[in-house]
Amino acid sequence: MGPKTHPASRIGASMTPERWRQVDAVVRGALALPPDARAAFITDACQRDVDLRREVEELLAVPTGDFLMRPAAAAFAEESDVAIRARVSAALADRYLVERELGRGATATVYLAQDVRHHRHVAVKVLHSELAAALGTERFLKEIELTANLQHPHVLPLFDSGEVEGFLYYVMPYVEGESLRERLERENQLPINEAVRHTFSIASALDYAHRQNVIHRDIKPENVMMYEGEAMVMDFGIAKTVLDTGEQSITLSGALFGTPAYVSPEQAAGAGQVDGRADQYSLAVVLYEMLAGTPPFVAPTARALIARHMTEPPPSVLVVRPDLPSDTQRLLEHMLAKTRAGRLSDAATLIHAIDDPQRLPPVGASPRRVVVRRIALAGAIAIILAGVIMLLALLRNQRG
Numbered sequence: 466m467g468p469k470t471h472p473a474s475r476i477g478a479s480m481t482p483e484r485w486r487q488v489d490a491v492v493r494g495a496l497a498l499p500p501d502a503r504a505a506f507i508t509d510a511c512q513r514d515v516d517l518r519r520e521v522e523e524l525l526a527v528p529t530g531d532f533l534m535r536p537a538a539a540a541f542a543e544e545s546d547v548a549i550r551a552r553v554s555a556a557l558a559d560r561y562l563v564e565r566e567l568g569r570g571a572t573a574t575v576y577l578a579q580d581v582r583h584h585r586h587v588a589v590k591v592l593h594s595e596l597a598a599a600l601g602t603e604r605f606l607k608e609i610e611l612t613a614n615l616q617h618p619h620v621l622p623l624f625d626s627g628e629v630e631g632f633l634y635y636v637m638p639y640v641e642g643e644s645l646r647e648r649l650e651r652e653n654q655l656p657i658n659e660a661v662r663h664t665f666s667i668a669s670a671l672d673y674a675h676r677q678n679v680i681h682r683d684i685k686p687e688n689v690m691m692y693e694g695e696a697m698v699m700d701f702g703i704a705k706t707v708l709d710t711g712e713q714s715i716t717l718s719g720a721l722f723g724t725p726a727y728v729s730p731e732q733a734a735g736a737g738q739v740d741g742r743a744d745q746y747s748l749a750v751v752l753y754e755m756l757a758g759t760p761p762f763v764a765p766t767a768r769a770l771i772a773r774h775m776t777e778p779p780p781s782v783l784v785v786r787p788d789l790p791s792d793t794q795r796l797l798e799h800m801l802a803k804t805r806a807g808r809l810s811d812a813a814t815l816i817h818a819i820d821d822p823q824r825l826p827p828v829g830a831s832p833r834r835v836v837v838r839r840i841a842l843a844g845a846i847a848i849i850l851a852g853v854i855m856l857l858a859l860l861r862n863q864r865g
């Protein structure tokens with residue numbers, strides 16, 4: 466037998482969502498083990514993928530809060546997916562018959578199941594056990610209650626939630642369509658009017674939720690389902706619960722629960738309170754990606770990616786979408802501002818701006834800058850006038 470090869474052993478890999486899932490899985494696996502067993506686990510998990518190993522080691526080297534360092538229910542590293550699914554199936558059996566796995570993210574596994582009482586398909590989302598242990602049932606159910614009250618045409622509703630045999634789960638409609646991520650994987654770039662329409666829908670869902678004091682904190686194409694051609698936002702509120710668990714290490718844990726490609730600079734920095742404008746930034750990244758086919762920033766590591774969000778101006782989307790109306794370009798620039806103050810003040814304003822981007826001020830034209838520009842202009846005129854007067858005086862002297 467030859468040496469084992471790893472499918473992802475490539476140099477200079479980019480931090481794509483799939484890549485992130487891979488990194489995340491190894492980090493979680495390592496954290497689930499006692500510290501002295503981690504090195505061997507990482508070596509085995511990363512095989513010859515040096516980038517993966519570097520990324521994992523970098524993330525593990527950051528001093529983390531209580532949650533991440535907790536030698537979590539070693540279940541994660543030991544129990545196989547099949548065994549977990551068998552336990553989930555058995556625990557839920559009197560209400561939901563689990564058929565198959567639909568997908569898996571950083572926080573949970575989603576199963577397709579038959580709702581026994583209503584004879585319909587549903588999606589059951591079961592939190593990973595180490596997260597469930599860190600969260601606690603009470604906290605989870607309290608947060609879920611907030612999102613259960615969100616009823617909006619572009620928010621995927623919540624059917625049910627609960628705890629059985631240590632599993633924390635919630636139940637939502639099964640969306641037979643695809644996620645925006647899958648749509649983007651198929652088509653790369655979307656037509657401009659469609660991209661703007663989905664942005665409007667998502668913004669209206671955000672405006673509604675923000676008015677009930679619910680901030681999403683994890684807006685990304687994976688959390689938008691396409692249903693009958695319409696965007697439906699899911700996983701409201703769950704990110705908050707998850708982020709709050711790792712308070713002291715929000716940079717790391719915040720990034721861990723989602724893809725760093727969409728995180729706002731202030732959320733990445735762990736700046737205490739984030740508000741609705743963090744969702745606005747993430748939505749801007751999604752809009753950019755729908756138009757350009759890639760998010761504005763890509764980098765080989767999560768930390769490098771976050772650094773670019775914090776410091777680099779986004780490349781102009783016009784390079785890849787020269788047909789983009791300048792109004793939409795301006796909208797995008799406002800939404801992608803590094804500071805909250807530079808963005809639109811709230812989601813309601815955002816909706817109006819998407820509706821009529823002509824009303825947007827030019828980017829960077831804050832009142833102070835306009836004043837500075839006026840002073841500069843007055844100065845220039847004064848200098849020119851002085852020059853003309855001197856010249857005239859000189860000419861008169863020469864004649865005289």
Ligand SMILES: Nc1ncnc2c1ncn2[C@@H]1O[C@H](COP(=O)(O)OP(=O)(O)O)[C@@H](O)[C@H]1O
Pocket residue numbers: 567568569570571572573574575588637638639640641644687688690699700723
């Ligand atoms: N209600 C649903 N109907 C159909 N598929 C779903 C539903 N909810 C989630 N999924 C699928 O399961 C995947 C995993 O979801 P999730 O655990 O929220 O992780 P993430 O949002 O990070 O991808 C999603 O990307 C999506 O493809």
Ligand SMILES: [Mg+2]
Pocket residue numbers: 570687688699700
């Ligand atoms: Mg999700």
